[in-house]
Amino acid sequence: MIKVRGLTKSFAGQPVLRGVDLDVPDGSITVIIGRSGGGKSVFLKHLLGLLRPDSGEVMINGTDITHLGARAMDEVRRHYGVVFQGGALFDSLTCFDNVAFPLREKTELGPDEIAKRVEQRLDQVGLVGVGAKYPAEVSGGMRKRVAIARALVTEPEIVFFDEPTTGLDPVLVNTIHRLIHTLHRAFGFTAVMVSHEIPEIFDLADTVAMLHEGRIVAVGPPAAIQSSPNPVVQHFIRGEPELNA
Amino acid sequence: MAEPAVPAVVRPFETIGRRTIELVEALGRFGGFFGLALFSMVTPPFKTRAFIDRLHYIGYRSLLIIILTGAFTGMVLGLQVYLTLSRFGSEAFLGPAVALSLIRELGPVLAALMVTGRAGSALTAEIGIMRITEQIDALTVMALNPFRYLVTPSILAGIVTFPMMTALFDVVGIFGGYLVGVKLLGLSEGTYFGEMRTFVDFHDVMTGFWKSLSFGAIVTWVATYKGFYVGHGAEGVARATTQAVVLASVLILVWDYFLGSILP
Numbered sequence: 144m145i146k147v148r149g150l151t152k153s154f155a156g157q158p159v160l161r162g163v164d165l166d167v168p169d170g171s172i173t174v175i176i177g178r179s180g181g182g183k184s185v186f187l188k189h190l191l192g193l194l195r196p197d198s199g200e201v202m203i204n205g206t207d208i209t210h211l212g213a214r215a216m217d218e219v220r221r222h223y224g225v226v227f228q229g230g231a232l233f234d235s236l237t238c239f240d241n242v243a244f245p246l247r248e249k250t251e252l253g254p255d256e257i258a259k260r261v262e263q264r265l266d267q268v269g270l271v272g273v274g275a276k277y278p279a280e281v282s283g284g285m286r287k288r289v290a291i292a293r294a295l296v297t298e299p300e301i302v303f304f305d306e307p308t309t310g311l312d313p314v315l316v317n318t319i320h321r322l323i324h325t326l327h328r329a330f331g332f333t334a335v336m337v338s339h340e341i342p343e344i345f346d347l348a349d350t351v352a353m354l355h356e357g358r359i360v361a362v363g364p365p366a367a368i369q370s371s372p373n374p375v376v377q378h379f380i381r382g383e384p385e386l387n388a
Numbered sequence: 389m390a391e392p393a394v395p396a397v398v399r400p401f402e403t404i405g406r407r408t409i410e411l412v413e414a415l416g417r418f419g420g421f422f423g424l425a426l427f428s429m430v431t432p433p434f435k436t437r438a439f440i441d442r443l444h445y446i447g448y449r450s451l452l453i454i455i456l457t458g459a460f461t462g463m464v465l466g467l468q469v470y471l472t473l474s475r476f477g478s479e480a481f482l483g484p485a486v487a488l489s490l491i492r493e494l495g496p497v498l499a500a501l502m503v504t505g506r507a508g509s510a511l512t513a514e515i516g517i518m519r520i521t522e523q524i525d526a527l528t529v530m531a532l533n534p535f536r537y538l539v540t541p542s543i544l545a546g547i548v549t550f551p552m553m554t555a556l557f558d559v560v561g562i563f564g565g566y567l568v569g570v571k572l573l574g575l576s577e578g579t580y581f582g583e584m585r586t587f588v589d590f591h592d593v594m595t596g597f598w599k600s601l602s603f604g605a606i607v608t609w610v611a612t613y614k615g616f617y618v619g620h621g622a623e624g625v626a627r628a629t630t631q632a633v634v635l636a637s638v639l640i641l642v643w644d645y646f647l648g649s650i651l652p
Binding site for chain 1 (some may be wrong): 518
């Protein structure tokens with residue numbers, strides 16, 4: 144379980160997170176929505192241990208990661224898989240080698256077993272026969288799918304998605320969402336996703352949390368968020384500018 | 389609570405103080421970066437594949453430019469030194485003059501400057517692009533230390549390849565001087581190489597070796613540091629690449645003077 148309490152963070156005197164509280168239940172898909180520049184990716188980076196807060200706690204399975212040293216944080220990260228916004232595939236490796244990379248570096252598996260698992264994952268994300276190509280040689284949607292395959296190849300307990308469908312056309316957005324849903328059902332991981340895809344994410348998420356001006360202003364099942372009486376939430380999900388903007 | 393406004397008369401001192409603090413912080417980070425790289429060099433796990441890849445990237449791919457610049461440096465030296473020595477009737481010393489200039493000074497410095505421009509800038513750009521496309525963050529969240537993959541193999545490869553490239557530069561340069569001095573200007577081959585054997589000794593070679601080894605560490609240290617801490621976007625990468633080349637080049641020349649003054 145992931146628990147965040149009172150998370151605050153400022154950059155150069157500018158507050159970005161002003162006391163974020165959030166619970167992410169095991170095995171669920173929690174999607175964080177909010178305006179661009181609202182701190183969603185900053186929040187996600189705190190869960191990944193890439194940033195340290197000014198105050199507050201981030202509890203991952205009972206351990207507060209905000210004060211962990213590098214080695215202890217690496218132990219926590221062994222249970223993570225991460226899909227970055229642009230995929231963050233290694234340019235100098237083929238798609239196959241990108242997916243194989245975590246297995247080669249973190250496990251004692253032999254080459255044949257690694258090849259079998261990589262081919263399995265690429266098949267699950269619908270990318271048979273693409274392994275020999277480099278990331279620059281495949282489309283944006285295929286790069287995202289390779290990134291998802293790489294994130295899941297070590298069968299992590301928690302998977303983080305940082306805007307996995309940004310820049311993709313509507314057909315690909317639905318393809319990626321269906322893929323995440325299918326893989327989530329197959330592997331049962333806990334997922335935390337940052338996304339702008341309203342209303343598509345309401346079909347995918349178990350819980351939706353809205354981050355606004357550095358705080359969680361609404362959290363609940365998709366239906367509760369869609370019918371929220373909070374005008375900030377309603378303006379956002381309808382894509383309307385706020386009254387005082 | 390907002391900080392009180394700084395009186396105008398105090399502002400220059402505040403700026404100097406702030407810049408001094410920033411400079412000291414940057415120097416500390418720069419030094420700590422090298423310390424971390426050294427620590428990663430002597431503690432496992434060692435990334436042998438990454439190291440071999442960097443040997444190829446820094447060393448093998450710089451061979452052509454080393455050969456070209458070495459040859460023409462030797463040829464220019466051969467021509468200019470011959471013309472100077474001939475004023476004093478001392479053409480016979482062309483061989484040792486070319487060899488000593490190359491082995492002690494021009495070989496290490498020019499080879500390092502060429503590789504800074506070719507491989508140093510490419511290294512900064514590669515690591516910088518990895519930073520802005522979150523590839524370094526991807527390594528970190530995989531519980532893998534980006535230092536061991538990107539920085540340590542590069543610095544170690546620099547330390548290993550720079551002396552070799554300098555040696556090649558020297559050999560090609562001496563041959564370039566031979567082409568001009570012997571084949572074009574008529575000095576005897578026996579005089580060119582014979583006097584070289586008389587005046588060039590092991591200490592001269594070791595001076596060149598220590599210089600090239602330290603230049604290898606400096607160039608790769610600066611290149612990887614600038615890439616690792618790149619600013620935002622393509623402009624950040626461009627700026628970091630330029631700064632890396634300029635800083636490494638200046639440090640080569642400064643360190644060359646200090647090393648030259650303390651080595652025999």
